[in-house]
Amino acid sequence: MLVKGRSQKRSDDMADDIQKSKLDALKKTARPCFQCGICTSSCPVFRVAPELNPRVSVDSIITKGEVPREGNEWLCAYCLMCDQRCPMGVSLAEILMEIKNISAREGKAPPDVIESAESLMADGCLSPISSRSDKKRTELGLPDLPKADPADVQKLFKATGAFEVLEINKAAQQEEAAE
């Protein structure tokens, strides 16, 4: 492993601060949960893949003060059924979304998420625009849609920290491939 220079050390500390403040916010959001489990019983993913259990994810935050590390948060389809039904107004889907943010900053985002981020950065759009899709639009008499200035897209991408998260994940992917 490489020895980290001073500037690398400083940015690591800053990253730790971001992660800590995110975890503190999560603990506060999760606090009203009394573990009734209606979130889990309403979850369409739990129905077919019980490893995603919103109640258990929140339990780990409340009782251990830890973000669950199994990576199951990426199974959440963000359908918000748990959010709708929680009697304490705790948005489990939003908590899982925050856990995804924390995981992503640790380089644990799944490949498809990285891909989506890359196409947003490249095209400002997630569905690939191809000559075929353009031809179809013309056939249907649909207008050419105006596009955002790619330079603007890049600026926003960098200024909001997405570029950094993308780099962290790409490095993690390469490290994994090397192992």
Added chain:
Amino acid sequence: MKYAFFPGCTMAYRLPFAEKSVRMIAPKFDIELVDLPFTCCPEPNAIRAMSDDTWITFAARNIALAEKEGLNILTACAGCHESLSLAKHELDASQEKKEMVNGILKNVDVEYKGTSSIIHVHQLLFDEVGIETLSTKVTRPIPIKVVTHSGCHLLRPERILHVDDAEVPVKLDLLCEALGMEPLDYMDKTMCCGAGVRKTNSVTSYAVLREKLTSMDMVEPQAIVVFCPTCFITFESGQRVVNRIFGTNFMFPVFYYTELLALAMGLPDTDLLLDEHRVKIDLPKTKEVQDKAKVDLGDSLASSP
């Protein structure tokens, strides 16, 4: 009425015929659609999961473009609608967040103010146009049995979106009824189609879809009606994958609601839309009922107090 039209990437580039149907019906209700250089909404599941700040800043930029033109936004995809509405809700509720976002948007000469509202085609037709006006435009009713799926991101979070009752949605059913269809109730009506995890874990995603389709199949509908392009693709193309993985035999025709509206209004060139469908349906031919509709309207007006 004029709107900044936000078809979204999925509709624009993967389901252009659905976009066509929105553009076909809009002028019939005196709606003018304006195209602006929007980016992806951005899609909440991937982009927001990676960076919350990136998600809200891109969404704020999109909304701000419409604000600059003094226009409200008309969305056509449930995902875009939810993403933009949630971002707006967060920005309007927190001065701190708004300042953070505007600090970044300054670099691209845009400012989020919070002056434009966001509505989906579902709301435009049900809340603004209304079932009564809509019914008067129907000249060729479509007598088929359907199940409806509004889409998670149109229904929830209900406290912010207010599109329909998130546990017992009925408005899309009523919109279908207005076109002569018979909407059927089914067990898992508010359940997700599974699209949200399709790329991350496809088998899980298709298992969710299998549950959903099984529930629909129990009431024997002739078609599925949706108001979201992502749900459309999940049902229409996804059912084949479900069949392959789980040995099922689903083969439902799927419609985006305004396609059926265009058909029922007897608009020209609707064949263009139907040709793009992967599962075809022979829609029962009905006689033109324009004259009858006029008579009916006369009767109901005459009998009203």
